[in-house]
Amino acid sequence: MNAFEIHGGKPLKGEIIPQGAKNEALQILSAVLLTEEEMTISNIPDIKDVNKLIELLGDLGVRVNRLNKDTYSFQAKDINLDYFKSMEFRAKGSGLRGSIMIVGPLLARFGKAAIPKPGGDKIGRRRLDTHFLGFEKLGARFQYDADTHFFNVDATNLTGTYILMEEASVTGTANIVMAAVLAKGTTTIYNAACEPYLQQLCKMLNRMGAKISGIGSNLLTIDGVDQLGGTTHRMLPDMIEVGSFIGLAAMTESEITIKDVAFHELGIIPSVFSRLGIQFELRGDDIYIPTQHTYEIDTFIDGSILTISDAPWPGFTPDLLSIVLVTAAQAKGNVLIHQKMFESRLFFVDKLIDMGAQIILCDPHRATVIGLNKAFRLRGIEMTSPDIRAGVSLLIAALSAQGKSIIHNIEQIERGYQDIELRLQALGADIKRIQANPTLH
Structure with a gap:
C-alpha cells in the first residue's frame, strides 16, 4: 500500500499555488x-x-x-x-x-x-x-x-x-x-x-x-x-488548502508565499490563524508568511482561554479545525478546539499525543491544546490517516517533527489534495511515496 515517508524538522521556502476548490x-x-x-x-x-x-x-x-x-x-x-x-x-x-x-x-x-x-x-x-x-x-x-x-x-x-x-x-x-x-x-x-x-x-x-x-x-x-x-x-482556489499552508508555514518555521488565494472569499479564515499568533502579509492576492520561530495564541478580552469552534458560513469552516489544532500544538499558549458538527473528527489526536503534543481530548467534540512553544519538538512516528483533513494535519505535524514519520492510508489525503508530495518537495520538504504495510492502527 502507498504511504508517505517524511523526514521532518526542516524549514521550507518558496511559492505554492492552491488547487481549485x-x-x-x-x-x-x-x-x-x-x-x-x-x-x-x-x-x-x-x-x-x-x-x-x-x-x-x-x-x-x-x-x-x-x-x-x-x-x-x-x-x-x-x-x-x-x-x-x-x-x-x-x-x-x-x-x-x-x-x-x-x-x-x-x-x-x-x-x-x-x-x-x-x-x-x-x-x-x-x-x-x-x-x-x-x-x-x-x-x-x-x-x-x-x-x-x-x-x-x-x-x-x-x-x-x-x-x-x-x-x-x-x-x-x-x-x-x-x-x-x-x-x-x-x-x-x-x-x-x-x-x-x-x-x-x-x-x-x-x-x-x-x-x-x-x-x-x-x-x-x-x-x-x-x-x-x-x-x-x-473554480475558486481551495480555501482549505490555503488554511493548511498557513498552518504548515507556522509549524515548520518556513517562509512561504501562497499565490492567488482569492483573499476576499476566505471569510474569517485569515483572522482565526492570526489569533493563533501567525503573522502574514497580503501582497496583491497572495498571502506571504515570514519565518516565525514562535507564535502566541491570543486570549479573550477577560484573559480566558481562547475557544475556536466551527459554524456555518460566515463562521469558521469545520474542515480547518484539524489544521488549527495541530498548528496550536507548537504555539505559545492554550486553546480549546470545539468541533460541533462531526463527532469523530478529533479522534486523530492520539497520534499527535504519541508525537509529543500536549492535548486533552475532553469528549468527541472538544480538545484542549496546551502549546509547547517549540520548547520540545514533536517526534516522528508511524501512523495512519483516518480522513482527508486529519491526514493533512498529521502530514503537517510530521514535516515539523524531528526524525522519520510514515503515514499510511494516504489515499485519504489524495482524495482532497492534488499532487501534494510534489508540491511540498518543490518547497524543500523531505517527503517521498513508498510501498509499506501499516504496523500500527
Whole structure:
C-alpha cells in the first residue's frame, strides 16, 4: 500500500499555488447535467474524489473532453438513465459521497434519479435527510431500499414552494437549488447555506439562464425556468488548502508565499490563524508568511482561554479545525478546539499525543491544546490517516517533527489534495511515496 515517508524538522521556502476548490467542484460538475448544451469548467482539482465524479458523469452518458490539466468541457446531451440500475453504478456511486450531488440536477431535468448510499470520510454521522426533505417539499417521492442501500426518487412534476431548511447544509442547499431551477413556480429557501462555493454555483446557474436572487444570504428565491443553456466557469482556489499552508508555514518555521488565494472569499479564515499568533502579509492576492520561530495564541478580552469552534458560513469552516489544532500544538499558549458538527473528527489526536503534543481530548467534540512553544519538538512516528483533513494535519505535524514519520492510508489525503508530495518537495520538504504495510492502527 502507498504511504508517505517524511523526514521532518526542516524549514521550507518558496511559492505554492492552491488547487481549485474540491467542495465547489462537486457541485459545479454535477450542474452540467442540467443542460444539454456544452459547459466548460476550469481550475478543476486533479484529485480522486473529483476524478471519480467526472468518470461517473461519463458513464451516465455525458460527453467529457479534457482540454488541459485543469480544464474540461462537458455536454450532457444523451444521458443513459438505465445506468442507474447497473451494479457498476452501485459500486462507483457508493464509493463517493459527492455522488449525492447528481440527484438534484437529474430530478430537475429528467424527473427521476437513484443513488446508492454514498461513502466518504469516517468522521461521524453525515445525514442525507436535508437533501431528501427538500426534494420531497418540491414534490418528489423517494424510497430507501435497505436491502440494496439505494435511494430511489421520482419527481415528474417538481413545483416551487417555501422550504425552511433544518440545517444550513452546503451540499443540501446546492442540491435543492439545482432541483428548483427547473421546477414550476417560485421556490424560497430559508436557512440556506451561503458559502462562497454555493454562491459560485448560483452565479453560474444564473449565467446559464436561471433566476436566483438573494445570493450570499441565507434566503434564496428561485423562479423556475423551462431550460438552461451552457456557459463557462472557473473554480475558486481551495480555501482549505490555503488554511493548511498557513498552518504548515507556522509549524515548520518556513517562509512561504501562497499565490492567488482569492483573499476576499476566505471569510474569517485569515483572522482565526492570526489569533493563533501567525503573522502574514497580503501582497496583491497572495498571502506571504515570514519565518516565525514562535507564535502566541491570543486570549479573550477577560484573559480566558481562547475557544475556536466551527459554524456555518460566515463562521469558521469545520474542515480547518484539524489544521488549527495541530498548528496550536507548537504555539505559545492554550486553546480549546470545539468541533460541533462531526463527532469523530478529533479522534486523530492520539497520534499527535504519541508525537509529543500536549492535548486533552475532553469528549468527541472538544480538545484542549496546551502549546509547547517549540520548547520540545514533536517526534516522528508511524501512523495512519483516518480522513482527508486529519491526514493533512498529521502530514503537517510530521514535516515539523524531528526524525522519520510514515503515514499510511494516504489515499485519504489524495482524495482532497492534488499532487501534494510534489508540491511540498518543490518547497524543500523531505517527503517521498513508498510501498509499506501499516504496523500500527
